[in-house]
Amino acid sequence: MKKINLSLLIIALLGIGAAYANRPLEASPNQLHRYSFLSKSPDGSKMYYEFDITAQGWEQGIDYSCNSTPATCTFLADPTRAHIDANGPFFWVWDVPGSGIQNQGVFEFLD
Amino acid sequence: MTTKVKGHFIAFLNLAGPGLLVLLFSYAGFNKLFALKDFSGTLSNQPIPHALAPLLAAGLPCLEILTAGFLLFPRTRTAGLYLSLGLLTLFTGYVAAILLHFFPRTPCNCGGLFRTLSWQEHFWVNVAFLALTVLVLRRHLFFHL
Numbered sequence: 125m126k127k128i129n130l131s132l133l134i135i136a137l138l139g140i141g142a143a144y145a146n147r148p149l150e151a152s153p154n155q156l157h158r159y160s161f162l163s164k165s166p167d168g169s170k171m172y173y174e175f176d177i178t179a180q181g182w183e184q185g186i187d188y189s190c191n192s193t194p195a196t197c198t199f200l201a202d203p204t205r206a207h208i209d210a211n212g213p214f215f216w217v218w219d220v221p222g223s224g225i226q227n228q229g230v231f232e233f234l235d
Numbered sequence: 236m237t238t239k240v241k242g243h244f245i246a247f248l249n250l251a252g253p254g255l256l257v258l259l260f261s262y263a264g265f266n267k268l269f270a271l272k273d274f275s276g277t278l279s280n281q282p283i284p285h286a287l288a289p290l291l292a293a294g295l296p297c298l299e300i301l302t303a304g305f306l307l308f309p310r311t312r313t314a315g316l317y318l319s320l321g322l323l324t325l326f327t328g329y330v331a332a333i334l335l336h337f338f339p340r341t342p343c344n345c346g347g348l349f350r351t352l353s354w355q356e357h358f359w360v361n362v363a364f365l366a367l368t369v370l371v372l373r374r375h376l377f378f379h380l
Contacts, residue, residue, distance in 0.1 A: 132307050134255045139261030139303070147269035169285070218275075 156224065157203045160188070160231040161167035161196040162212065170200060170214040174231070181205070197231045201223025238319060245374075252371035256319055257306045259364055264299030270298070282338035295332040325366055327361040330354055 159173035175182075177198060182188055190197035201215045203226070208214070267274045275292040283291070302322060305315030332338065333354050352360065 127308050129253075132254060135257045136303055136307060139258045143262045143265035144269055147266060148273045152237050167285075170317070176245040181256045218272075 127221075128220040129188075155202060156200050156221075158200055160198055160223075161225075164217075165211070165214070169199075169217055171211075171217055171220055172212050172214045173199075176203065181231060185234075187233055187234060189234050191232055193229050194227060196225060196227055196229050197229050198226045244245055248374060249368055251305055252367055252374075253312070256316075256364070256371065257303050260299045260303035260306070260319065260322075264296045264303060266291075266363060267296040282333075302327070312375060313372075316368060320365070320372060321366045323361060323365040327358065327365055330358045330361055334358060 157176050160171040160175045160177055162174045164171055179185075181212065184190070184198075187210035199215075199220050201220050205219045206213055206215060259345065271292060274296070275288065278288040280291050281288075284355050299322065302318040305311040305318060307315075
């Protein structure tokens with residue numbers, strides 16, 4: 125077998141270096157936003173939301189509340205990973221950290 | 236094309252052609268591999284069957300890295316060039332199908348090679364690399380370069 129082409133090997137290493145430098149970074153907790161939960165898709169793979177609570181600057185107990193029914197009220201997610209389809213904006217469930225899901229009731233506005 | 240310009244073009248093709256393809260596939264393959272979870276999520280947002288997403292998430296980066304690897308060795312370069320031709324034809328066809336609205340919705344272009352490019356820009360980048368592969372493969376088969 126003929127020897128490896130050294131210049132091409134250097135180019136490949138450059139490509140690997142560039143790929144590492146440009147890899148998408150994971151969102152840190154302070155980059156996550158809180159969203160009001162709306163519904164899940166029938167197959168359970170999408171979490172639809174109605175409001176980006178963080179972007180609106182709303183605070184729980186002042187602007188909104190979660191009533192006592194045990195259900196998903198809000199959840200945390202990285203805003204750059206939001207998608208939209210015919211049913212509205214959503215996140216894939218695997219992009220939503222389980223620890224950020226608030227199962228304390230149904231989202232409701234406070235006047 | 237004048238003889239001088241043609242000579243420069245052929246010299247460029249011989250030197251930079253395989254290099255650009257190695258750079259493309261090593262970058263594309265490892266970029267996906269370094270953020271496999273992210274790439275997996277992006278594939279789930281593409282208009283492809285959901286069951287295919289995990290398979291493609293693992294298979295595509297491996298194929299791209301294999302292509303780059305094959306291009307490095309003179310004995311496996313032909314295989315690498317054919318793999319490059321196949322992958323780029325698939326990618327270009329997929330982007331063309333999106334642009335021609337063959338799918339019910341336009342997916343986000345966040346999983347592409349260059350995340351900032353639009354689908355249209357992606358298409359032309361793919362066409363350029365596809366043309367480069369055809370030219371390099373032609374020279375490789377006929378002149379063993």
